[in-house]
Amino acid sequence: MLLSFLKFLVYVFCRVVFFVKLVDVENLPKEGPVILAVNHTSLWDPPVLIASVPRHMRVMAKKELFDHKMLKPILKLADAFPVSRGENDIGAIKTALQTLKDNDVFTIFPSGKRVLANESSEAKAGVALIAARSGAPVIPVAMRGGYRLFHQVKIYFGQPVTLTVKDGKRPSGDDLKAFADEIMAKIESLGV
Secondary structure, three states, rough: HHHHHHHHHHHHHHHHHHHHHHHHOOOOOOOOEEEEEEEEOOOOOHHHHHHOOOOEEEEEEEEEHHHHOOOHHHHHOOOOOOOOOOOOOOHHHHHHHHHOOOOOEEEOOOOOOOOOOOOOOOOOOHHHHHHHHHHHEEEEEEEEOEEEEEEEOOOEEOEEOOOOOHHHHHOOOOHHHHHHHHHHHHHHOOOO
16 A cells, blocks of 8 residues: 555656656556566666556665665565675575566566666676566566656657577577577667
């Protein structure tokens, strides 16, 4: 109840201050497991996304954010969960897979960090690994607009992409990297 109320308040703030507009949101299934792979240019990205997307989601966030006394309860309330970047964080992968098993939306920033809007970024293989293990489709999402007061922010939803497994074999590290790169290229092409 409290999460719904806070999400509504942030939604109203986003609509009034950033004129948030969802583009091609019909690409997001109304139910079932799905992975949102989103570009990350600003600290505003997660709250705007959580408040604007019409489904419950769990967001993977860097572990260091949970060390801040003010942020930790907000992150928990937003149903975010920590990941240790640069490590094989099995706990975070299990949480992501459980989120998808529960038919919720799992959201990840494939670059693993904030990247300026005019820069390119290399994707980490985590998005591909989770897609391979879950079988869930990945929807590339691009947030565009720069978060200036009273300027529109658009959230573009791309077509769902699935990781195809060849001959029933587990994908190799190279296969995972190639899929992650494909997702990042699709994100970077949205809304430009």
